[in-house]
Amino acid sequence: MEHFAQWLAQTDVSVAIQTHLWVIPAIQSVHIVAIGVVLSSVLMVDLRIFGYAGRDLTMPQTVRRFGSWLWGALGVLLITGIVMITGEPVRELMSLSFWLKMMQLAIGIALALMFQRALRHNAQRWDHAVSARVKFLAIVTLIVWLSIIFLGRLIAYDHVWGSWSMRPLE
Amino acid sequence: MDITTFLKQIEASGFATWIRDSLYAFPLIESCHVVGLTMVFGTIAIMDLRLLGIASVERPFTRVKNDILKWTWLAFALTVTTGLLMFITNAGVYFHNTQFRFKMALIALSGINMLVFELTAGRSVGRWSSDRIAPRAGRIAGALSLALWIGVIFLGRWVGFTSTRHLEPSQEINLDNIFQ
Numbered sequence: 001m002e003h004f005a006q007w008l009a010q011t012d013v014s015v016a017i018q019t020h021l022w023v024i025p026a027i028q029s030v031h032i033v034a035i036g037v038v039l040s041s042v043l044m045v046d047l048r049i050f051g052y053a054g055r056d057l058t059m060p061q062t063v064r065r066f067g068s069w070l071w072g073a074l075g076v077l078l079i080t081g082i083v084m085i086t087g088e089p090v091r092e093l094m095s096l097s098f099w100l101k102m103m104q105l106a107i108g109i110a111l112a113l114m115f116q117r118a119l120r121h122n123a124q125r126w127d128h129a130v131s132a133r134v135k136f137l138a139i140v141t142l143i144v145w146l147s148i149i150f151l152g153r154l155i156a157y158d159h160v161w162g163s164w165s166m167r168p169l170e
Numbered sequence: 171m172d173i174t175t176f177l178k179q180i181e182a183s184g185f186a187t188w189i190r191d192s193l194y195a196f197p198l199i200e201s202c203h204v205v206g207l208t209m210v211f212g213t214i215a216i217m218d219l220r221l222l223g224i225a226s227v228e229r230p231f232t233r234v235k236n237d238i239l240k241w242t243w244l245a246f247a248l249t250v251t252t253g254l255l256m257f258i259t260n261a262g263v264y265f266h267n268t269q270f271r272f273k274m275a276l277i278a279l280s281g282i283n284m285l286v287f288e289l290t291a292g293r294s295v296g297r298w299s300s301d302r303i304a305p306r307a308g309r310i311a312g313a314l315s316l317a318l319w320i321g322v323i324f325l326g327r328w329v330g331f332t333s334t335r336h337l338e339p340s341q342e343i344n345l346d347n348i349f350q
Contacts, residue, residue: 026324037212041212043213054229
């Protein structure tokens with residue numbers, strides 16, 4: 001991985017990002033804006049599941065309202081994420097936080113797909129009463145996305161993992 | 171007491187020193203700040219997009235707002251608290267940082283924008299709440315709010331690149347202090 005990161009850092013496109021100093025902060029900002037859309041979409045669906053918000057909407061209506069924004073924002077996150085990896089490959093790829101984040105991301109996406117599938121089969125039932133299992137998964141989903149935000153920020157501080165860090169403090 | 175002395179004093183306080191010296195405190199506080207600010211932005215965007223007639227148009231504006239605004243304030247409280255904690259670790263630098271000052275100005279403008287909205291379109295909300303799109307004053311407030319908060323996020327990230335951070339691990343590529 002280190003060889004790959006160092007090779008990537010020397011490619012033309014990576015050098016171009018590194019030499020235009022505004023690119024990384026600007027792309028990071030777009031990334032954060034998109035995270036705002038993802039987190040709030042997950043939050044609104046969760047609040048609907050628990051009956052704290054949007055009770056005038058059915059579950060399918062709620063998911064239709066926020067689902068497309070969630071997937072759209074995830075697309076933006078993927079693109080801006082790839083630009084950041086290309087611009088700073090060693091910083092990203094040589095960090096435990098990054099790989100834990102990717103793992104959590106896979107779980108978060110799997111949970112969202114599972115939820116949408118389950119909703120299609122149980123739409124009517126869920127509008128009357130959501131089962132404890134679904135409520136539990138809703139909380140797990142929110143925690144997974146919160147952990148993704150934490151891990152994303154911790155990429156800048158990989159030393160917090162101590163000896164597990166791929167980039168320990170000198 | 172002048173401001174420089176005051177900033178030095180809060181920087182030297184036991185609490186600020188503890189955050190600075192801890193390996194974990196600052197990264198975790200900063201992560202909570204990101205959670206808070208993304209929630210502030212995302213929930214405000216839901217209301218702004220409703221005003222602009224882009225999303226949630228089938229629901230009355232007041233219903234959207236009543237559902238969401240309390241979560242926005244909760245998230246805002248988390249963001250301000252964590253922001254203050256980060257500020258005290260390096261108060262002098264942040265205070266004189268141009269991007270930081272612009273960021274505070276934009277947050278103040280967002281507050282003014284919200285007040286103006288409440289005093290204009292907000293007063294007659296009963297008349298247009300169920301319309302798919304808000305009257306002009308509401309649309310302007312919604313668009314301004316979106317632009318201001320996106321500006322706050324950009325400036326906030328920029329502050330991170332222009333203010334010195336304690337404890338910078340050595341790396342092959344480190345763009346964190348690039349603007350110095």
